[in-house]
Amino acid sequence: MATFTAEARPSPNILVTGTPGTGKSTLCQETAQRLGMQYINVGDLAKEKELYEGWDEEYQCPILDEDRIIDELEDVVREGNCVLDYHSCEFFPERWFDLIFVLRTDNTILYNRLEARGYTGRKLQDNIQCEIFQTILEEARNSYLPSIVYELSSNEPEEIDSNIEKIRSTILKWKMNNQR
Ligand code: ADP
Numbered sequence: 001m002a003t004f005t006a007e008a009r010p011s012p013n014i015l016v017t018g019t020p021g022t023g024k025s026t027l028c029q030e031t032a033q034r035l036g037m038q039y040i041n042v043g044d045l046a047k048e049k050e051l052y053e054g055w056d057e058e059y060q061c062p063i064l065d066e067d068r069i070i071d072e073l074e075d076v077v078r079e080g081n082c083v084l085d086y087h088s089c090e091f092f093p094e095r096w097f098d099l100i101f102v103l104r105t106d107n108t109i110l111y112n113r114l115e116a117r118g119y120t121g122r123k124l125q126d127n128i129q130c131e132i133f134q135t136i137l138e139e140a141r142n143s144y145l146p147s148i149v150y151e152l153s154s155n156e157p158e159e160i161d162s163n164i165e166k167i168r169s170t171i172l173k174w175k176m177n178n179q180r
Pocket residue numbers: 018019020021022023024025026027113154155156157158159160
């Protein structure tokens with residue numbers, strides 16, 4: 001099986017991140033389908049393979065076993081052409097990603113989406129605050145080269161198409177700059 005170093009991947013790996021409800025899964029599924037990439041939803045993978053290491057009493061949710069997630073994905077990601085979907089980004093190895101896209105949604109729109117998803121109380125407030133303080137954007141800029149971090153607005157359905165086009169053109173640019 002051929003493997004590629006971060007510098008030698010023929011096609012880039014991208015990470016789509018952002019506060020829950022900003023539209024990551026919607027955008028990633030569509031992007032993977034249209035651009036012929038492999039979609040990996042990290043939350044779903046953890047659930048499917050029970051990659052957890054405990055229970056968070058405060059948020060009433062399982063705690064991700066980050067080391068096992070990384071072990072599980074290492075071989076797939078090494079080949080390139082993956083689109084990963086997760087609401088956090090700091091624990092992934094920096095070498096995995098060539099491009100990072102952070103989805104941003106206006107507070108009122110996000111509030112309505114999360115409420116429709118059944119979020120209430122502290123969980124709803126914390127996620128809205130996360131978006132207000134652009135926590136994930138800061139996390140991305142602190143964890144990766146800021147020059148590979150792109151912000152994408154994700155308020156309206158029409159933006160799904162324009163965001164995929166932005167991703168497509170950014171990938172093309174990456175390929176031109178990384179041609180051997
Ligand atoms: P995430 O994966 O970030 O939690 P989802 O993809 O599940 O977010 O999207 C949350 C909700 O917002 C879904 O109901 C989805 O249909 C909707 N949605 C996603 N992207 C957009 C968009 N660009 N405009 C309007 N609604 C969107």
